[in-house]
Amino acid sequence: DVKVTQSSRYLVKRTGEKVFLECVQDMDHENMFWYRQDPGLGLRLIYFSYDVKMKEKGDIPEGYSVSREKKERFSLILESASTNQTSMYLCASTIGGIEYTDTQYFGPGTRLTVL
Amino acid sequence: AQKITQTQPGMFVQEKEAVTLDCTYDTSDPSYGLFWYKQPSSGEMIFLIYQGSYDQQNATEGRYSLNFQKARKSANLVISASQLGDSAMYFCAMREGTGRRALTFGSGTRLQVQP
Numbered sequence: 001d002v003k004v005t006q007s008s009r010y011l012v013k014r015t016g017e018k019v020f021l022e023c024v025q026d027m028d029h030e031n032m033f034w035y036r037q038d039p040g041l042g043l044r045l046i047y048f049s050y051d052v053k054m055k056e057k058g059d060i061p062e063g064y065s066v067s068r069e070k071k072e073r074f075s076l077i078l079e080s081a082s083t084n085q086t087s088m089y090l091c092a093s094t095i096g097g098i099e100y101t102d103t104q105y106f107g108p109g110t111r112l113t114v115l
Numbered sequence: 116a117q118k119i120t121q122t123q124p125g126m127f128v129q130e131k132e133a134v135t136l137d138c139t140y141d142t143s144d145p146s147y148g149l150f151w152y153k154q155p156s157s158g159e160m161i162f163l164i165y166q167g168s169y170d171q172q173n174a175t176e177g178r179y180s181l182n183f184q185k186a187r188k189s190a191n192l193v194i195s196a197s198q199l200g201d202s203a204m205y206f207c208a209m210r211e212g213t214g215r216r217a218l219t220f221g222s223g224t225r226l227q228v229q230p
Contacts, residue, residue, distance in 0.1 A: 009158075033217055042119075042206060042220035043160075050216065058217060090160060094216070101148050101167055102210070104218055106160035 003027070004107035006091055012113045019078040021110050023091030030096025032074035033104065036060065037088040049074055050096070081114045088112075118142065119207055121221035128197045129229055135182070136192040136224045138207030146212025149190040151181065154204040154223075163205075166190055168212075197228045 007022035023032065031050050035043040035058075045058030047066040055066050063085060067075045074093075078085055088111050092104040120139045128134040140149065151163045166174045166181045174181040182191040194201055204225050208218040 031216055035220075040124075040222055042222045043208075043218075044220075045215075045217045048215075048217050056215070058215075088158065092160075101165065102216070103150065103162055103165060105162065106152075109158040109160075111158070 004091060004093055004105050006089075006107040006110050008110050009108060010111050010113075012115065013078075013081050014115055015082060017078075017081050017114075019081050019112070019114075021076040021078075021089055021091075021112070023074045023076070023093075023107055024072055025074075025093040025105070026072065027093070027095075027105075028071065029093035029105075030071075031094040031102075032068065033092040033094075034058075034064075034066065034074065034076045035090045035092065037090055037109075043090060046076065083114050086112060086114045118219045119209055119221035121207055121224050123224045124222075125225045125227070127227050127229060128194075130199060131196055133193060133195045134197055134226065136194070136205050136207075136226065138190045138192065138221060140188050140190060140207075140209050142188075142209065142211055144211040144213055148210045149181070149183070150208045150210070150218065151179070151190075151192045152206045152208065153201075154206065156203070160206070164192070194226075199228050199230065202226060202228045 004025045033048040034046040049055045049068040065077045091107040094102040147168045149166045153161045180193045204223045207221040
């Protein structure tokens with residue numbers, strides 16, 4: 001079974017802090033994704049990575065950056081956390097390639113609150 | 116423009132009855148995949164079922180089936196014999212054959228199964 005883990009289930013941070021959310025997958029997947037989930041909006045893509053050190057912006061990249069130094073790990077960074085970044089953050093991974101059949105497997109999510 | 120539309124914010128169903136969750140999509144790409152995910156209150160996204168645009172038959176996985184009507188661009192999820200554990204948010208998502216590798220999600224439907 002694919003296993004995607006995220007470093008924290010719940011996180012509380014202060015405005016202006018630098019925040020790191022970590023995601024690790026154990027199936028040698030090429031692609032990794034960070035989504036943000038807000039009520040009534042579904043999941044929105046922040047960034048994704050298709051290889052080590054390779055990344056592409058998603059729909060809502062403002063205020064975020066990412067890092068992928070190793071294939072199994074994909075980090076989401078909030079450079080200076082703001083209250084409007086309070087949300088549920090979900091990491092996902094897929095085997096890779098361009099096949100539209102590629103199923104995404106998700107981590108358990110991190111509920112971030114910025115005070 | 117909305118690519119995935121789920122028009123039912125909330126649904127109720129009696130235990131042991133069948134329920135249909137609606138999903139319509141919009142794409143001009145002939146190659147695409149449609150996915151359904153379940154999200155219980157714990158937050159993790161659980162993959163349920165997949166339908167490819169070229170698949171001739173509707174997908175089925177246990178109590179889940181996908182009613183795929185290509186001409187109408189709809190991909191409704193049917194859950195047979197509902198159980199209390201089916202109470203959750205359900206998301207429809209699409210990945211197109213060209214373009215980005217991430218999924219595009221609908222806003223979700225909250226299903227509540229009543230005893």
